[in-house]
Each structure stands twice: as structure tokens, then as C-alpha cells.
Amino acid sequence: MRKSSARAVRLTAAIFGTAVVVSSAAPAATGTAPSAVWRSRISVGHDTYVQSYYLANSDTTAILNEFNLTAALDGRSHGRTDHQWSLRAEVSGGSEVYREQVDAGYRWRPDAGDPRLRADVAWFGRQYRRSSDYSLTSDNQEGRAGLRIYPWLGRRAALDLRVAGRRVDFRVPSTLEQDFHEASAAGFLASRGDVAGVWRIGLRAARRAYPDSTAIDRDTYAAEGELERGGEAGELWIFHRSERRLIADETVRPSAWSHWTEISVAAPAGEGHLVADVTSEVWRYDAPTAVWFDSWRADAEVGYRWGDLLGDLWHALVTVENLEAGDSPEAYTQVGLRGSLASYGHAVTGVVALEAGRRWYRGADSADSTSEFDVLVDYSDFDYVELWIMANWAFAARMSLELTASYQPERHTEQDDDAALGYASARLVWRP
Amino acid sequence: MRGADRLTCFPTIILLGLAVLAAAPPASAQDDATLEEYIEQTGEIVAWADEQVRESESTRARQVLDEARHLHLQSQQLQHGGQGRAAFATSRRARTAAQQAVKIAREALGLQERARVRLDRYADFRDQILDRAREADDDRVLRFVHESEQQALRARDQFGQGNFEMALQLIEPAEDLLGRAARLLFEGSGAERLEREVERTRTLIDRTAERIDSGTSVGVETARDLLESAREALRHAEEFQLREQPLRALHSLELARKLAGQAASATGDRIDPETVADEIARWDDRQAAVADAVDAAESPQAEAALARARHHRDRAGRLQGSGDCAQALRQIKAAFDLLNEASELTR
Known part of the structure; x- marks a missing residue:
């Protein structure tokens, strides 16, 4: 075991110990109107990732199994006070990788009202075991820090100014594991107080530098807005972000504009609601290439929702997705049907969703190909099924079982293109 | 044909055949040239694939391309070893693999951008919800947020590993869980709605009590007991309402209504x-x-x-x-x- 792994084991043991000690002290503290609330959590779980695809004349199934033990401690100031804080530490050790996470936050809320200042720091660490089945196994750490101030608070709106920094470091950098530093700033005007109707508009700017690959350094500038309305007459949520990304060396990767829009609507109809979710995503490159091509992807889910949010909630939806990509062979249209049930019980909470459909590719226009080999890129139509299961069973006061599974097979008209993606996770959680 | 003619004709045919073979280039040399050209072009295809795969950060595309390179090298070795047929078959497999690597890489680029935007968006959304969830101090909401964070952590890990499709598949339920937490917070935030729910529950309990009082079945005692529990749950709900914990209040009201329903059934009255x-x-x-x-x-x-x-x-x-x-x-x-x-x- 490497030194970093040994350190992670010691840290895990320390957090386990602290979690148990703090949690056992918590009931006493609760009885005397504590100034802080502490919660701890210990879980043991197993994750499986499956990718099945065709690799040069033979079917390949890549399976990654990960067992891990996690301990977490979550504390925060109790009730409404002027100075609020939160602290969380989480450590997990397992068969593939050790992970550590620490984050802390502070809020200054004069007279326990809206925050006037907010500061957050976070640190994540990962150390891979030497025997890990992960493809990229360079140990890494990531640090983030952010400060927000609210210099003006009106009756219905507040100004929200933010600065943040982020740094990612790999122990052994590689082409796919590159260190970077990022600094960003943002300004928003956002609604306050009225939870039934929320809106926010603002601008963001960020600069990211890759010390080992300066050609892909980038600056991004974005404008975004969000609106949420809810009530007896229905629900509406709109989000839009337009972003300009400037790359240091345009010959390595072209600069681009992107526009991302999401609209979600629900209107009462009969015993339930008519619902529609629409997403649009546009990419426009300054100098498109065969790889970096202009595209417009739009998807919509339209259907009916009925049931009770605090009980059983059903969805029956038609899903449509379309990718316009000029002459690129990637352009497609996809249509499917989705049904789901979300159940929110006191002991059992779960979601089951099933979608089935088909994707049709429109094929490439070889006349506009940039290479004689572009004709070789030809995607085949396929039928797909997507199954999602998530369940949480609180079988005892402080114990629960969390299950998550998904399976997404694709059956192509060209059998060689068949693929499948699967994921399963089971976790036993103890909240002492 | 007579027998003598047949005897003179046979050597002539043999000689003619040998002459033809001598005049034409040897068939194996021609095949060698064609094979060499084929393998060379496979090399160009692998190089073209390499350019495109390098742009993408997909590990799967790289794995498939590595296989294509390996097969291409193997086909060259087979060719030099004089195994033309096997060299051709291997080269053809190298082409298929290179072609597949390009498809995976190009698809991955779109998925990569989408996953990147979704992960960024998730971080923002989570920031908004976490503060509100902590304020509401509701176990169920906090549990949704935590489950969502765990799911997002796996999505980030998969993104870091270059498995963008898997990352997208994992971030969707993470967003969904956060959305559920947000909806619960939103539902619980309407003071008027809560007031209505309290009133509705109180009316239900009162009506059930009237029915029980006029009932005569053997289950009346049980029903009264259940109704007392329903009243207790209603009292808890009112306390939570006063303490500005609307979600807990809603949960208690739900329980109160359930108990009142059980009380009504327990009387057995038609x-x-x-x-x-x-x-x-x-x-x-x-x-x-x-x-x-x-x-x-x-x-x-x-x-x-x-x-x-x-x-x-x-x-x-x-x-x-x-x-x-x-x-x-x-x-x-x-x-x-x-x-x-x-x-x-x-x-």
C-alpha cells in the first residue's frame, strides 16, 4: 500500500472515531438546547459499473467493482443566529480508491435575516490503490474557495457578488489528468424572501489555466437568468445561459459560443398536471472541424403527472430528442416513451423509471467531408431501453438501505455497434 | 477424337500452359503488392483516427484505438512473415477498430461538453438547495440532498475517468434527487397551504369522531384509541407549524389523516x-x-x-x-x- 493510502486509512479511522464519539454525545447536547447540531453517518456499500461494447471483432464487457466504507461528520450552528457555520468531513476507503472531503461554510445573517456574507471552502482528495481497475489512477486533490457578498438588499431583490478559486493537482499529470487553476467572478441580481417565485439574472467570468498545456488555457464569459413560479395555477421554471469560451490557441481547440436553455412547465389538468420539460443546447465554433462541429441538440419530455408529492407520484411521458449537426454523421432524431413512479413513504422512498425508444441517424454528407476517411464514420440506428431504480428503505430508526441501479442497452441495426451501460449500488447507512 | 490425336494434343496443352504462366507476373507477387497497399492505407486510417481520438478525453475511445494500433502492427508482422491471408484479416480488423474509436471519440466530445455543463449546473443548484435544506432542518430533505451529493460524486469520478456517458447517466438522478428536495421545500414553504392542510385534517378528525361516537360496533374502542393518536399527531403538526418547520408539520398531518382513516375503518360501520x-x-x-x-x-x-x-x-x-x-x-x-x-x- 502506498504512503498516501496508509494516511487515508489513518484518517478514516480518525473520522470513524470522531463520528461515534460526537454522535454519542449528541443526545445529551440536544437536551440542553445546543448551539450546534452534529450528525454523523457511517455507511458500507458496493458499486458496480458495467460497460459493454464491441472491440475489434469481439464483445467486450468492462466491469468495475468498488467496495467502500464511508464515515461522515456533519455539523452546523443551530437555529437562526447572526453567525451561522457548517462543517463537514467525509472519508471513505475501499477496494479501489480512498476519498476524503472536507468543506466548511460561514454565513453572516444580521438579525437572523437574509445572508450578507457567505464564505465556503472545500477540499477533496483521492488516492488510488495500486491494484485499482480504474483507467486513470493518478492520485489527485482539489481545493475550492468562494466568497459571496450581498452589498445591497432591497425589499424584493438582492445583489449577489461572488469570487471563487479552484485548483486541481494530479500527483503524476498525464494527457487526461491535467492540473489546472481557475479564478472566477460573478454578479447576480436575485429575488429574496418570496419562495413561491424566484428569479435571478447575472454575469459570470472565469479564467482557467493548465500549467502543463497552456494551449488549452481558456477564458469564459457567461450571462444567465432563471425564473421559477409556482402556485395553484401551475408551475414554471426557465433557465438560460449563454457562454463565450475563448481558447488560448485556436489551432488546438476552437473558441466557441454555447447557449443552454431549459423550460419546465406544469399545468393542472383533471386530477393531475400536464407537464413539459424542454432543453435546448447550441454550440457554435469559430472554426468548426470534423471533431468540433456546430450542433443544436433539443429534447422534450411531454406528458401527464398525477398523484401526491408526499405519497405516490406517477409520470407518463413522450420523449423526443433531436441533434442537428450540419453535415456531420452524428445528426439524429430519437423518440421514446417513459413511465415512472416515485413513492415518498415514511419508511420507503423510491423511484422506478422505464424508457424505451429508438434513435435514427441521418447519415453524413460525404461531399463536404474534410478527410477521405470521413465516410468511414457511419452511425447505425438503434432501439434502446433505460431502466432506473432508486430506493431508500429506513428499516430502523437510524439505519437505512440505499439501492440504485440502472441499465441502458442499445440494440443497433449494425450488430457490431451494440452497447450497454449499467450501474448498480447498494449501501447500508447507519446514522448513530 | 482419335487416340493418336489425343496423345499429340496433351503435351501441347502442357506447353501452352507453361508459356502462359511464364508470361504473366506471378500471382503471389501481385497479391503482396495489393496487401502492402492495403496495410499502408490501414496505417493512414489509424493515424487519422489518432488525430480525432486525441481531441477527446474518452478513455474508451483510447482503449479501442490502442487495440487498432496493436492489430495494425500485428498485420505488418504477419505480412513480413509471409502470412498474407492472416495479415489481410488482421489489417481489416484494425480498420474496424480505428473506425469505431473515431465514432466513440466524436460522440464522447458532445457528451463531454454536456456532462461538464451539467456538473457545473449541479454545483450551483446544490448550493442553493443545501442552505435551504439546512434551515428547514428536515431529515427527509437533508437525506435527499445527501443521496444526491453521493450520486454527483460518482458522476464526477466517472467524468474524471473519461466515462462521459456514465457521468451523464449518474448526474441525472443526482439532479432529480435535488429537484425532489427542492419541491419538498417549496411545498412546505407555503404558510397558507399549511394552514389549509391543518384545517382539513382537523375537519377529518372531527367528522370521524362524530361517526365513532354514534357507532355501535365492537371496534369502537380501538377506533377511539387510533383517533387519539391522530389528534396527537395533529398537535405535533401545530407545534411544528408554530416553530416554522412546515415540512415536519406536513408529515405529521399526513400521519394524522392516516390514523383518522384507520380509526374510521376500525369501527367496521358501513x-x-x-x-x-x-x-x-x-x-x-x-x-x-x-x-x-x-x-x-x-x-x-x-x-x-x-x-x-x-x-x-x-x-x-x-x-x-x-x-x-x-x-x-x-x-x-x-x-x-x-x-x-x-x-x-x-x-
């Missing part, structure tokens, strides 16, 4: 037509007052709620007439709920 008739009469009395208020308020929502309430009341009347008392009672309950809603909307 729903008689008189009970339904009483409820319809009570609704008609109340409706007169609410209708005046709705007229005065000129609220389209209140008018719509009142219209729907009348629709349920009419159905209750028809079901009562046909003798289906249980369904009739459900309809009149719905009519009461909508009447309350209409009344609220006039304020």
Missing part, C-alpha cells in the same frame, strides 16, 4: 345513505356562503375551484342515488376540499 346525505347538505349550506365570496372576489382561480367543487358534489349526488355510498362520500370529500380552496383563493 357508510349509510344518511351519512352521505348529511355531508351533501352540509356542503350545500357552506357553498352558498362561499359562492357569494367568490362572486365578490372576481378571481378566475376561485371560480374554477368552485366549478370543480360543484362538479364533485353533483357526482356525489348521482352516486348516492345509485346506492354507491362509499364513492359518493369520496366525491363529497373532494367537493369540500375544493370548496375550501375556492374560499382560500378569495382572501
Whole structure:
């Protein structure tokens, strides 16, 4: 075991110990109107990732199994006070990788009202075991820090100014594991107080530098807005972000504009609601290439929702997705049907969703190909099924079982293109 | 043909055959040249694939391309070893693999950008919800947020590993879980809604109590016991309401209604037509007052709620007439709920 792994084991043991000690002290503290609330959590779980695809004349199934033990401690100031804080530490050790996470936050809320200042720091660490089945196994750490101030608070709106920094470091950098530093700033005007109707508009700017690959350094500038309305007459949520990304060396990767829009609507109809979710995503490159091509992807889910949010909630939806990509062979249209049930019980909470459909590719226009080999890129139509299961069973006061599974097979008209993606996770959680 | 002719003809054919073979280039040399050209072009295809795969950060595309390179090298070795047929077959497999690597890489680029934007968006969304969830101090909401964070952590790990499709598949439920937490917070945030729910639960308990008091079955004691628990849950809900913990209040109300329902079932009393008739009469009395208020308020929502309430009341009347008392009672309950809603909307 490497030194970093040994350190992670010691840290895990320390957090386990602290979690148990703090949690056992918590009931006493609760009885005397504590100034802080502490919660701890210990879980043991197993994750499986499956990718099945065709690799040069033979079917390949890549399976990654990960067992891990996690301990977490979550504390925060109790009730409404002027100075609020939160602290969380989480450590997990397992068969593939050790992970550590620490984050802390502070809020200054004069007279326990809206925050006037907010500061957050976070640190994540990962150390891979030497025997890990992960493809990229360079140990890494990531640090983030952010400060927000609210210099003006009106009756219905507040100004929200933010600065943040982020740094990612790999122990052994590689082409796919590159260190970077990022600094960003943002300004928003956002609604306050009225939870039934929320809106926010603002601008963001960020600069990211890759010390080992300066050609892909980038600056991004974005404008975004969000609106949420809810009530007896229905629900509406709109989000839009337009972003300009400037790359240091345009010959390595072209600069681009992107526009991302999401609209979600629900209107009462009969015993339930008519619902529609629409997403649009546009990419426009300054100098498109065969790889970096202009595209417009739009998807919509339209259907009916009925049931009770605090009980059983059903969805029956038609899903449509379309990718316009000029002459690129990637352009497609996809249509499917989705049904789901979300159940929110006191002991059992779960979601089951099933979608089935088909994707049709429109094929490439070889006349506009940039290479004689572009004709070789030809995607085949396929039928797909997507199954999602998530369940949480609180079988005892402080114990629960969390299950998550998904399976997404694709059956192509060209059998060689068949693929499948699967994921399963089971976790036993103890909240002492 | 005669026998002598056959004897002179046979050597002639052999000689002619040998002459033809000598004049034409040897067939194996021609094949070698074609094979060499084929393998060279495979090399160009692998190089073209390499350019495109390098742009993508997909590990799967790189794995498939590595396989293509390996097969290409193997085909060259087979060619040099004089195994032309095997070299050709291997080179063809190298082409297929290179072609597949390009497809995976190009698809991955789109997925990569989408996953990147979704992960960034998730971080923002999570920041907004986490503070509100901590304030609400509701176990269920916090559990949703935590589950969502775990799911997002796996998505980030998969993104870091270059498995963008898997990352997208994992971030969707993470967003969904956060969305559920947000909806629960949103539902719990309406003070008016909570007030209505408290009133609805109190009415249900009172009505059940009236039925139990007039009941004669052996289950009355059990029913009274359950109803006391329902009242206790209602008291808890009111305490949570006062302490500005609306979600906990809603959960307690849900429990109170469930217990009241169990109490009603425990009496074993059949729903008689008189009970339904009483409820319809009570609704008609109340409706007169609410209708005046709705007229005065000129609220389209209140008018719509009142219209729907009348629709349920009419159905209750028809079901009562046909003798289906249980369904009739459900309809009149719905009519009461909508009447309350209409009344609220006039304020």
C-alpha cells in the first residue's frame, strides 16, 4: 500500500472515531438546547459499473467493482443566529480508491435575516490503490474557495457578488489528468424572501489555466437568468445561459459560443398536471472541424403527472430528442416513451423509471467531408431501453438501505455497434 | 477424337500452359503488392483516427484505438512473415477498430461538453438547495440532498475517468434527487397551504369522531384509541407549524389523516345513505356562503375551484342515488376540499 493510502486509512479511522464519539454525545447536547447540531453517518456499500461494447471483432464487457466504507461528520450552528457555520468531513476507503472531503461554510445573517456574507471552502482528495481497475489512477486533490457578498438588499431583490478559486493537482499529470487553476467572478441580481417565485439574472467570468498545456488555457464569459413560479395555477421554471469560451490557441481547440436553455412547465389538468420539460443546447465554433462541429441538440419530455408529492407520484411521458449537426454523421432524431413512479413513504422512498425508444441517424454528407476517411464514420440506428431504480428503505430508526441501479442497452441495426451501460449500488447507512 | 490425336494434343496443352504462366507476373507477387497497399492505407486510417481520438478525453475511445494500433502492427508482422491471408484479416480488423474509436471519440466530445455543463449546473443548484435544506432542518430533505451529493460524486469520478456517458447517466438522478428536495421545500414553504392542510385534517378528525361516537360496533374502542393518536399527531403538526418547520408539520398531518382513516375503518360501520346525505347538505349550506365570496372576489382561480367543487358534489349526488355510498362520500370529500380552496383563493 502506498504512503498516501496508509494516511487515508489513518484518517478514516480518525473520522470513524470522531463520528461515534460526537454522535454519542449528541443526545445529551440536544437536551440542553445546543448551539450546534452534529450528525454523523457511517455507511458500507458496493458499486458496480458495467460497460459493454464491441472491440475489434469481439464483445467486450468492462466491469468495475468498488467496495467502500464511508464515515461522515456533519455539523452546523443551530437555529437562526447572526453567525451561522457548517462543517463537514467525509472519508471513505475501499477496494479501489480512498476519498476524503472536507468543506466548511460561514454565513453572516444580521438579525437572523437574509445572508450578507457567505464564505465556503472545500477540499477533496483521492488516492488510488495500486491494484485499482480504474483507467486513470493518478492520485489527485482539489481545493475550492468562494466568497459571496450581498452589498445591497432591497425589499424584493438582492445583489449577489461572488469570487471563487479552484485548483486541481494530479500527483503524476498525464494527457487526461491535467492540473489546472481557475479564478472566477460573478454578479447576480436575485429575488429574496418570496419562495413561491424566484428569479435571478447575472454575469459570470472565469479564467482557467493548465500549467502543463497552456494551449488549452481558456477564458469564459457567461450571462444567465432563471425564473421559477409556482402556485395553484401551475408551475414554471426557465433557465438560460449563454457562454463565450475563448481558447488560448485556436489551432488546438476552437473558441466557441454555447447557449443552454431549459423550460419546465406544469399545468393542472383533471386530477393531475400536464407537464413539459424542454432543453435546448447550441454550440457554435469559430472554426468548426470534423471533431468540433456546430450542433443544436433539443429534447422534450411531454406528458401527464398525477398523484401526491408526499405519497405516490406517477409520470407518463413522450420523449423526443433531436441533434442537428450540419453535415456531420452524428445528426439524429430519437423518440421514446417513459413511465415512472416515485413513492415518498415514511419508511420507503423510491423511484422506478422505464424508457424505451429508438434513435435514427441521418447519415453524413460525404461531399463536404474534410478527410477521405470521413465516410468511414457511419452511425447505425438503434432501439434502446433505460431502466432506473432508486430506493431508500429506513428499516430502523437510524439505519437505512440505499439501492440504485440502472441499465441502458442499445440494440443497433449494425450488430457490431451494440452497447450497454449499467450501474448498480447498494449501501447500508447507519446514522448513530 | 482419335487416340493418336489425343496423345499429340496433351503435351501441347502442357506447353501452352507453361508459356502462359511464364508470361504473366506471378500471382503471389501481385497479391503482396495489393496487401502492402492495403496495410499502408490501414496505417493512414489509424493515424487519422489518432488525430480525432486525441481531441477527446474518452478513455474508451483510447482503449479501442490502442487495440487498432496493436492489430495494425500485428498485420505488418504477419505480412513480413509471409502470412498474407492472416495479415489481410488482421489489417481489416484494425480498420474496424480505428473506425469505431473515431465514432466513440466524436460522440464522447458532445457528451463531454454536456456532462461538464451539467456538473457545473449541479454545483450551483446544490448550493442553493443545501442552505435551504439546512434551515428547514428536515431529515427527509437533508437525506435527499445527501443521496444526491453521493450520486454527483460518482458522476464526477466517472467524468474524471473519461466515462462521459456514465457521468451523464449518474448526474441525472443526482439532479432529480435535488429537484425532489427542492419541491419538498417549496411545498412546505407555503404558510397558507399549511394552514389549509391543518384545517382539513382537523375537519377529518372531527367528522370521524362524530361517526365513532354514534357507532355501535365492537371496534369502537380501538377506533377511539387510533383517533387519539391522530389528534396527537395533529398537535405535533401545530407545534411544528408554530416553530416554522412546515415540512415536519406536513408529515405529521399526513400521519394524522392516516390514523383518522384507520380509526374510521376500525369501527367496521358501513357508510349509510344518511351519512352521505348529511355531508351533501352540509356542503350545500357552506357553498352558498362561499359562492357569494367568490362572486365578490372576481378571481378566475376561485371560480374554477368552485366549478370543480360543484362538479364533485353533483357526482356525489348521482352516486348516492345509485346506492354507491362509499364513492359518493369520496366525491363529497373532494367537493369540500375544493370548496375550501375556492374560499382560500378569495382572501
